[in-house]
Amino acid sequence: MLEIRGLTKYFGGLSAVSRLDFAVREGEAVGLIGPNGAGKTTTFNLITGFLRATNGTVLFEGKNLVGQTPHTIATMGIVRTFQATSIFPGFTVLQNLVAACYLKPRIGFWEAALHTVSSRRKEKDVLDQAHRILEFVGMGQMKDLPAPSLPHGHKRILGIAIALAAHPKLLLLDEPLSGMNAGEVVVAMELIKKIWSAGTTILLIEHNMKAAMGFCQRIVVLNFGQKIAEGSPKEVRDNRDVIQAYLGVGDHAA
Amino acid sequence: MDKKRTALTCVLIVALFLLPLVVTGPYQLHVLIMMGIAVILSSSLRLIFNLGQLSLGHGGMMTFGAYTTALLVTKLGVSTWLALGAGAAAGALLALLVGYPFVRLKGIYFSLVTVFLAEVIRLIAEQWQSLTGGTMGISNIPGPDTIAIHGLFSIAFASKVSFYYLTLILVLFTLIALYALERSRIGLTWFSVRESDFLAESIGVDTASSKVLGFCIGSFFAGLAGGLYCQYNSIITPSAFGFAYAMYVLIYMIVGGSQKFSGPIIGAIILSLLPEVARPLKEYQPYIFGGVVILVMFFLPRGLVTLPRRLMTLLGGR
Numbered sequence: 001m002l003e004i005r006g007l008t009k010y011f012g013g014l015s016a017v018s019r020l021d022f023a024v025r026e027g028e029a030v031g032l033i034g035p036n037g038a039g040k041t042t043t044f045n046l047i048t049g050f051l052r053a054t055n056g057t058v059l060f061e062g063k064n065l066v067g068q069t070p071h072t073i074a075t076m077g078i079v080r081t082f083q084a085t086s087i088f089p090g091f092t093v094l095q096n097l098v099a100a101c102y103l104k105p106r107i108g109f110w111e112a113a114l115h116t117v118s119s120r121r122k123e124k125d126v127l128d129q130a131h132r133i134l135e136f137v138g139m140g141q142m143k144d145l146p147a148p149s150l151p152h153g154h155k156r157i158l159g160i161a162i163a164l165a166a167h168p169k170l171l172l173l174d175e176p177l178s179g180m181n182a183g184e185v186v187v188a189m190e191l192i193k194k195i196w197s198a199g200t201t202i203l204l205i206e207h208n209m210k211a212a213m214g215f216c217q218r219i220v221v222l223n224f225g226q227k228i229a230e231g232s233p234k235e236v237r238d239n240r241d242v243i244q245a246y247l248g249v250g251d252h253a254a
Numbered sequence: 255m256d257k258k259r260t261a262l263t264c265v266l267i268v269a270l271f272l273l274p275l276v277v278t279g280p281y282q283l284h285v286l287i288m289m290g291i292a293v294i295l296s297s298s299l300r301l302i303f304n305l306g307q308l309s310l311g312h313g314g315m316m317t318f319g320a321y322t323t324a325l326l327v328t329k330l331g332v333s334t335w336l337a338l339g340a341g342a343a344a345g346a347l348l349a350l351l352v353g354y355p356f357v358r359l360k361g362i363y364f365s366l367v368t369v370f371l372a373e374v375i376r377l378i379a380e381q382w383q384s385l386t387g388g389t390m391g392i393s394n395i396p397g398p399d400t401i402a403i404h405g406l407f408s409i410a411f412a413s414k415v416s417f418y419y420l421t422l423i424l425v426l427f428t429l430i431a432l433y434a435l436e437r438s439r440i441g442l443t444w445f446s447v448r449e450s451d452f453l454a455e456s457i458g459v460d461t462a463s464s465k466v467l468g469f470c471i472g473s474f475f476a477g478l479a480g481g482l483y484c485q486y487n488s489i490i491t492p493s494a495f496g497f498a499y500a501m502y503v504l505i506y507m508i509v510g511g512s513q514k515f516s517g518p519i520i521g522a523i524i525l526s527l528l529p530e531v532a533r534p535l536k537e538y539q540p541y542i543f544g545g546v547v548i549l550v551m552f553f554l555p556r557g558l559v560t561l562p563r564r565l566m567t568l569l570g571g572r
Contacts, residue, residue: 048456050452050455050456069455069460069462070452070455070456071455071456071458071459071460071461074455074456074457074458075458079456079457079458080456082452082453082456086450086452086453087450087453088445088446088449088450088453089449089450090445090448090449091445091446091449095442098442099442099443099445099446099454100446100457119438119439123439126439162453162457163456163457165457166456166457166458
């Protein structure tokens with residue numbers, strides 16, 4: 001489904017991501033882990049077009065994404081969430097979802113400006129869809145609250161719901177659990193599993209190792225912009241390079 | 255509540271149509287016409303502003319529209335009504351031409367390039383003397399042609415009253431169009447772009463095109479106001495609507511309240527009446543204007559539109 005070959009990004013003379021290769025197959029849940037500054041979020045930005053790769057290719061269903069605009073890539077089926085909580089702050093929870101359902105069904109300019117019958121029907125579809133997604137993520141009761149008034153955990157989940165509204169085939173989650181308390185982590189992981197079971201392929205960046213290892217079938221480990229390991233959670237956990245990357249090489253390390 | 259508001263709006267519109275029965279002085283009508291033009295500008299500026307882009311070149315777009323209308327009529331003999339529409343279209347077209355590069359710039363950088371664009375328009379109008387008449391501008395611009403249906407009626411645009419009605423109709427056209435757009439899903443998309451453009455982009459909204467579309471529509475109405483002004487005033491000069499005028503339009507929008515649709519309308523009406531009310535104070539006029547603007551900014555940061563609610567809570571609190 002997603003195939004990354006030789007992906008490289010230089011910021012000035014500094015390489016943030018260097019000759020990265022990995023693939024995500026349809027229906028998989030893949031984890032992307034690594035210490036801070038390893039290039040995980042840069043990789044997300046390169047896949048989704050927010051940054052342009054210096055070198056290499058990103059193939060999605062056979063098409064090269066390098067050079068495409070983020071909104072085109074989103075329309076093709078790759079939708080990402082952001083590390084920082086990102087919602088539309090001036091809207092209520094429901095309005096957030098309605099705005100996010102913009103993609104489908106698409107309403108043309110004149111249709112919308114003139115309030116045609118077909119546009120009104122589509123608008124009702126959008127509203128139904130927004131309600132359905134809110135129920136799916138378990139936020140149905142909060143629909144009329146102003147989005148900024150939500151507790152942190154729910155803001156993050158709203159961010160995921162916004163991404164879902166864009167109908168992703170491949171969902172890129174950038175540290176969805178960051179800043180959550182233990183209870184919120186459980187709820188959020190349940191939701192991510194539910195999204196995956198419903199058929200969305202997932203690529204997950206996460207620092208919560210327990211959650212990432214427990215959920216993903218395959219893990220890709222980055223350090224200093226390069227892939228240092230790839231495999232099942234168990235293989236990765238026992239990998240020497242991975243342990244060194246996380247814990248450093250001590251003087252008396254074997 | 256909504257029915258009440260619709261009824262109130264209808265009453266207001268009828269009152270505006272009947273106003274020339276009471277207000278007959280040519281000077282008063284002139285103030286009303288200029289007020290209408292200010293309403294078109296401040297409301298259309300708000301559309302661009304609501305996309306997170308503050309244009310300070312709105313006066314330039316107006317000048318561009320005015321020159322287009324004036325030149326088409328005086329040099330090419332195009333029909334006056336067509337030229338009025340062409341002035342509006344010229345504003346939109348210019349916005350489309352510069353839009354894609356401009357919207358790559360955010361915040362103050364976008365504002366600056368719009369100032370430069372307005373300056374370029376002014377300089378071209380000043381320097382290209384053979385075409386534009388230089389600093390003297392273009393004069394003797396004819397007003398709109400008489401509308402006549404043989405034997406039934408005819409409306410000639412010679413008196414102030416007729417221009418008052420023309421302005422009123424164009425203001426209503428502008429406001430209805432802007433309101434319909436804002437309430438549609440296009441408006442919702444525009445709001446989401448303003449709220450967080452990278453989030454909107456990440457879920458598939460073409461944010462650059464959305465911003466350009468808003469810039470084009472906003473500039474369309476600035477061009478329309480320009481065409482109307484030059485036909486009304488019969489003369490247009492390069493600096494009639496310069497940076498200072500763009501700042502006034504911005505002040506109307508902000509002091510009125512940019513978050514509400516009615517904000518720029520109320521701002522333009524009250525603040526363009528203010529100098530007239532303060533006229534007996536002669537040279538102190540600008541102080542009154544400045545003082546009111548500063549007071550509103552401090553005590554009603556969301557604009558004059560919030561005044562009734564503020565008063566109600568103040569009175570209700572006692």
